[in-house]
Amino acid sequence: MPDRWICFDVNGTLLDPGTLARAWGEDAGRAHPLIFAALQEAVFAAGVDAMTGELRPLPELLGATLARRARLAGLDPACAEQAVALAREMDAYPDAAPALDALADAGFRLAAVTNSTAEAVTAALGHAGLLDRLAEVVGIDEVGRPKPHPDVYAHALRRLGAEAEETWFVAGHWWDVTGAKRAGLRTAWVAREERELLSCAPPPDVSASDLRVAAADIQAAG
Amino acid sequence: MPDRWICFDVNGTLLDPGTLARAWGEDAGRAHPLIFAALQEAVFAAGVDAMTGELRPLPELLGATLARRARLAGLDPACAEQAVALAREMDAYPDAAPALDALADAGFRLAAVTNSTAEAVTAALGHAGLLDRLAEVVGIDEVGRPKPHPDVYAHALRRLGAEAEETWFVAGHWWDVTGAKRAGLRTAWVAREERELLSCAPPPDVSASDLRVAAADIQAAG
Numbered sequence: 001m002p003d004r005w006i007c008f009d010v011n012g013t014l015l016d017p018g019t020l021a022r023a024w025g026e027d028a029g030r031a032h033p034l035i036f037a038a039l040q041e042a043v044f045a046a047g048v049d050a051m052t053g054e055l056r057p058l059p060e061l062l063g064a065t066l067a068r069r070a071r072l073a074g075l076d077p078a079c080a081e082q083a084v085a086l087a088r089e090m091d092a093y094p095d096a097a098p099a100l101d102a103l104a105d106a107g108f109r110l111a112a113v114t115n116s117t118a119e120a121v122t123a124a125l126g127h128a129g130l131l132d133r134l135a136e137v138v139g140i141d142e143v144g145r146p147k148p149h150p151d152v153y154a155h156a157l158r159r160l161g162a163e164a165e166e167t168w169f170v171a172g173h174w175w176d177v178t179g180a181k182r183a184g185l186r187t188a189w190v191a192r193e194e195r196e197l198l199s200c201a202p203p204p205d206v207s208a209s210d211l212r213v214a215a216a217d218i219q220a221a222g
Numbered sequence: 223m224p225d226r227w228i229c230f231d232v233n234g235t236l237l238d239p240g241t242l243a244r245a246w247g248e249d250a251g252r253a254h255p256l257i258f259a260a261l262q263e264a265v266f267a268a269g270v271d272a273m274t275g276e277l278r279p280l281p282e283l284l285g286a287t288l289a290r291r292a293r294l295a296g297l298d299p300a301c302a303e304q305a306v307a308l309a310r311e312m313d314a315y316p317d318a319a320p321a322l323d324a325l326a327d328a329g330f331r332l333a334a335v336t337n338s339t340a341e342a343v344t345a346a347l348g349h350a351g352l353l354d355r356l357a358e359v360v361g362i363d364e365v366g367r368p369k370p371h372p373d374v375y376a377h378a379l380r381r382l383g384a385e386a387e388e389t390w391f392v393a394g395h396w397w398d399v400t401g402a403k404r405a406g407l408r409t410a411w412v413a414r415e416e417r418e419l420l421s422c423a424p425p426p427d428v429s430a431s432d433l434r435v436a437a438a439d440i441q442a443a444g
Contacts, residue, residue, distance in 0.1 A: 052370055064422035148273055182275070
């Protein structure tokens with residue numbers, strides 16, 4: 001039997017972008033909810049770029065969306081730059097390592113597929129102690145378009161030598177499982193910060209409260 | 223001299239999506255801020271669709287994003303459907319009619335270019351008392367892709383018989399003035415609900431606190 005792969009989004013799925021709020025020091029608690037809205041808007045901005053023939057690094061876009069939201073919330077926008085730097089020091093979500101270990105024990109091969117560069121996310125996964133659990137890291141710099149563009153999922157499948165319908169994609173973002181589903185992969189959505197799945201997204205094969213539950217449901221689905 | 227055109231985005235530029243909050247009755251005040259976040263996410267969802275080869279009506283996407291945000295805020299998600307229906311009864315922003323009149327008096331021809339269908343936005347502009355001020359209404363149904371895709375701005379220019387570099391595009395959304403700018407048009411951003419322009423957007427030719435100021439600045443720019 002050929003290898004069966006499970007691909008994981010990184011930012012907001014394996015690693016906690018809430019870590020970036022620490023850049024605001026004693027205002028971290030107020031900054032925390034801004035991070036997730038800013039991250040989604042940065043992905044939107046990457047999509048606007050893709051649609052209009054541009055390609056800029058995600059950190060540049062995230063710096064701009066974080067600064068704007070900080071300014072509107074009365075927080076120091078200058079801390080956005082430091083927040084982006086903290087992306088290399090994100091904490092792993094506590095359920096990430098046990099879920100990866102359970103899936104590896106079940107015989108799956110595991111990969112990261114990210115809208116960051118391979119270099120940046122390799123550093124972040126190493127810092128978080130997850131890198132050794134992943135056989136491959138696929139970065140956006142290899143494709144030149146961001147998720148949810150179908151080229152990214154197709155590139156990842158080629159890199160892994162995997163078949164779409166035999167491969168799982170796991171993410172905490174509706175737009176990522178939407179892109180993966182439309183590229184023919186099986187999908188698992190983890191509630192994370194989104195908490196409620198958007199009803200206009202194509203239903204994922206698995207919807208789970210955290211990665212451990214997702215790992216169990218993926219194994220049960222076979 | 224050929225006609226000089228000014229194109230206006232409609233939802234959030236000429237017409238106030240805050241009107242949709244009335245669907246939540248006595249909870250309208252709590253629903254109001256959700257509308258703008260849901261509207262931007264619906265545009266993001268339209269972009270995800272465009273990127274992945276789908277096309278669905280904006281009201282369908284907006285219904286889903288409104289329902290999800292209502293649920294998370296502890297508001298009745300069933301009111302989202304009624305909110306979408308209220309899109310045909312949006313109030314004009316108070317600065318819209320005077321700004322359109324000032325620009326018409328200055329010799330510009332005026333058009334609406336929207337991600338809604340021409341039929342839906344014609345009804346909404348009529349209800350709001352702005353339709354007679356606009357010479358053309360260009361809907362997304364004529365293009366099959368949403369703004370900020372360059373096809374939409376190119377289609378509008380063809381429909382109007384206008385030259386990109388002689389035509390203005392006015393919107394309250396950074397992603398719309400970004401698309402228009404990259405399609406070669408001159409752009410005016412109105413602060414509206416965004417309040418602060420995203421720094422990674424290409425700088426618009428005019429940034430204004432409201433449409434009257436934008437109209438004056440457009441005339442001054444020539």
